[in-house]
Each structure stands twice: as structure tokens, then as C-alpha cells.
Amino acid sequence: MNQKPIHLDLNENHLLADEYYERLLTLDLELADYPSEYSEDICERLGKYYGLKSDQFLVANGSDMVLDTIFKTLVPSDGVVGYFEPSYRYYTFLANRNERKVLEIPLESDFTLPATTSYIEDIDVLVICSPNNPTSLAMDKKHIESLLDKEVMVVVDEAYAEYSSENCLTLLSRYDNLIITRTFSKAWGLAGIRVGYAISKARNIMLLREDMMSYNVNVLSQAVAVSAIDNQGFVEEALERTIIEREYLTEELRYLDFNVLPSEANFLFCRPSHDIGSLELYERLAEEGILIKAFEEERLKDHVRITVGTREENEELLDCLEDIV
Numbered sequence: 001m002n003q004k005p006i007h008l009d010l011n012e013n014h015l016l017a018d019e020y021y022e023r024l025l026t027l028d029l030e031l032a033d034y035p036s037e038y039s040e041d042i043c044e045r046l047g048k049y050y051g052l053k054s055d056q057f058l059v060a061n062g063s064d065m066v067l068d069t070i071f072k073t074l075v076p077s078d079g080v081v082g083y084f085e086p087s088y089r090y091y092t093f094l095a096n097r098n099e100r101k102v103l104e105i106p107l108e109s110d111f112t113l114p115a116t117t118s119y120i121e122d123i124d125v126l127v128i129c130s131p132n133n134p135t136s137l138a139m140d141k142k143h144i145e146s147l148l149d150k151e152v153m154v155v156v157d158e159a160y161a162e163y164s165s166e167n168c169l170t171l172l173s174r175y176d177n178l179i180i181t182r183t184f185s186k187a188w189g190l191a192g193i194r195v196g197y198a199i200s201k202a203r204n205i206m207l208l209r210e211d212m213m214s215y216n217v218n219v220l221s222q223a224v225a226v227s228a229i230d231n232q233g234f235v236e237e238a239l240e241r242t243i244i245e246r247e248y249l250t251e252e253l254r255y256l257d258f259n260v261l262p263s264e265a266n267f268l269f270c271r272p273s274h275d276i277g278s279l280e281l282y283e284r285l286a287e288e289g290i291l292i293k294a295f296e297e298e299r300l301k302d303h304v305r306i307t308v309g310t311r312e313e314n315e316e317l318l319d320c321l322e323d324i325v
């Protein structure tokens with residue numbers, strides 16, 4: 001067994017070049033001073049990166065904290081956060097810790113957005129995860145637009161959008177009720193610095209800032225995030241390689257008789273069509289030092305989620321799978 005397990009269970013990104021991290025670690029830091037209150041330097045860099053204004057960004061300690069602030073600020077104290085299920089289960093925790101209720105709205109059997117929209121009457125904020133974790137599918141943009149037209153506040157969690165051919169950025173100028181959340185944890189390969197952000201109309205961002213703890217992103221993380229944007233070429237190169245690896249892994253898994261959904265993220269959602277159950281598959285791989293994500297929920301329990309790794313990690317996974325299935 002390997003000394004250190006291979007983590008293909010957390011959707012981290014291990015495909016960035018060593019030189020990227022070397023550059024981010026040679027920063028000139030003012031550790032005696034407080035960081036800027038609302039990560040103004042990051043907001044400014046993001047503004048340039050997206051061609052938007054710096055006051056359209058709310059930066060926080062991970063996009064989890066951004067979502068936490070959105071639920072606290074935009075959902076009344078007896079209000080309801082709606083989200084589609086299956087999705088990122090942490091939404092429930094974040095809503096509940098703010099004493100907000102949750103309505104889980106089932107996705108269709110093919111994991112697309114439901115045709116009915118009657119749930120809108122029962123919720124205050126709707127979260128759409130696209131590409132969706134764990135199904136790896138991007139949600140239909142026209143459908144998202146039709147929900148925005150209903151004037152409910154819509155949060156599109158785009159934690160994995162860099163891996164997708166679709167995103168909701170072009171809708172920002174048209175809709176006051178749209179907030180997009182993104183993160184440095186995935187495509188930017190910086191889960192360790194805990195920096196995520198929201199993009200919206202400046203008025204929404206102002207409201208959110210009023211409710212969020214200032215100074216919540218430390219000097220080190222702010223400097224690393226700024227430098228990452230300045231070194232975005234490395235991220236683009238890793239993105240291209242991830243997409244090549246994603247195609248490779250998809251094809252090889254299909255060859256091993258796995259049913260794999262066409263992924264728009266840095267992970268694959270698949271169902272082994274063998275006698276072996278997903279939990280047993282998880283256990284057998286864990287014995288070999290490879291961790292993937294298995295699910296307990298009834299609707300997902302035949303599926304596993306596998307993060308796209310480096311070519312070496314992917315080959316090691318495929319070698320083990322060949323022996324197991």
C-alpha cells in the first residue's frame with residue numbers, strides 16, 4: 001500500500017506546476033500589519049480579470065463563508081434556502097447554522113433541473129450548483145434565466161465553472177437578483193488558502209459586506225490569491241491538462257464498464273455496472289491507498305465520484321480497478 005493515500009475524493013486540483021507554487025511562496029509580506037478589511041487588492045485584480053468593477057466582488061474565507069453570509073443576509077430569520085438535490089450538502093449545514101430552513105428540490109431522474117417551478121413560492125433564496133457537485137453536469141443556462149425572470153434571488157455556485165464551457169457571467173449585467181459564487185480552491189489549486197468570492201451587482205455586495213466579519217482573509221491568503229491571478233498562465237495550462245485527463249479517465253472507465261456522465265467539472269460521477277457495489281468499490285480502493293467518494297443517500301448509493309488526478313494518479317486508479325472489477 002502507498003505511504004500517503006491518493007486523494008481522488010475531495011475535488012482538489014493537483015495538476016498545477018511546482019513553479020506556480022514556488023512563485024506564490026516567495027512573496028514580500030507585511031505580517032505585522034492587519035490585512036485589508038475586505039480583501040480590496042483581490043477585488044481589484046478580480047475586477048480586471050473579469051472586466052467588472054471591484055465593488056462587484058465580496059471576498060471571504062472560502063466560498064463556504066460567502067454562502068454563509070448570503071444565507072444570513074438575504075434570507076429572513078424564518079426564511080427558506082432552496083436548493084436542488086442531489087448537490088453540495090453543505091448548503092443545509094450553512095442554512096441551519098444560521099437558523100434558516102432548507103427546501104431540497106429533487107432534480108429530474110437525469111439530474112437536470114426540474115420542469116416545475118412551483119417551489120419558488122416556498123423559498124427566499126435559490127441555490128443552483130453548476131456544474132453540479134456531485135453529478136458533474138452544468139445546468140441549462142436558459143432554464144436558469146427563466147428562474148431569474150421569476151425574480152427570486154438566485155445564487156449560482158460556480159465552484160467548478162472554470163472546467164465548464166458554460167457559466168452565468170453574461171447574465172450579471174441583466175439581473176439584479178443574481179449572485180455567482182466562485183473559489184480559488186479548485187481550478188486555481190489553492191484549497192489551502194481558503195479564499196472564495198461572490199460576484200453580483202454592487203448594491204448586493206454592499207449589503208453582504210455589512211453583515212460579514214471584516215479582516216476574515218489573512219495577509220498570507222490575500223497575497224497568494226493576488227499573486228495567483230498575476231500568474232494565471234499556470235492555471236490555464238493546468239486547466240487544459242485537466243480536461244485532457246478528464247477525457248482519458250472517462251474513456252478508460254467506460255472501457256471498464258462504468259457508466260460515466262459527461263463531466264463539466266474536475267471530477268467524474270459514475271456508476272459501476274458490475275456486481276460490486278459502490279461502497280465495496282470504495283473500500284477495495286481504500287485498501288490500495290486510493291480514496292474516492294461513495295455516497296450513503298438512497299438516490300446516489302450506486303454511484304461514486306472520482307476527482308480527475310494527474311496522469312500517474314489516474315493510471316494507478318485504473319490499474320487497481322482492472323484488478324477489482
Ligand SMILES: Cc1ncc(COP(=O)(O)O)c(C=O)c1O
Nearest residue numbers: 062063064088133159183185196
Ligand atoms: C459546489 C461547491 N461549492 C462550494 C465549495 C466550497 O468551496 P471553498 O473551498 O471555496 O469553501 C465546494 C467544495 O468542495 C463545492 O464543491
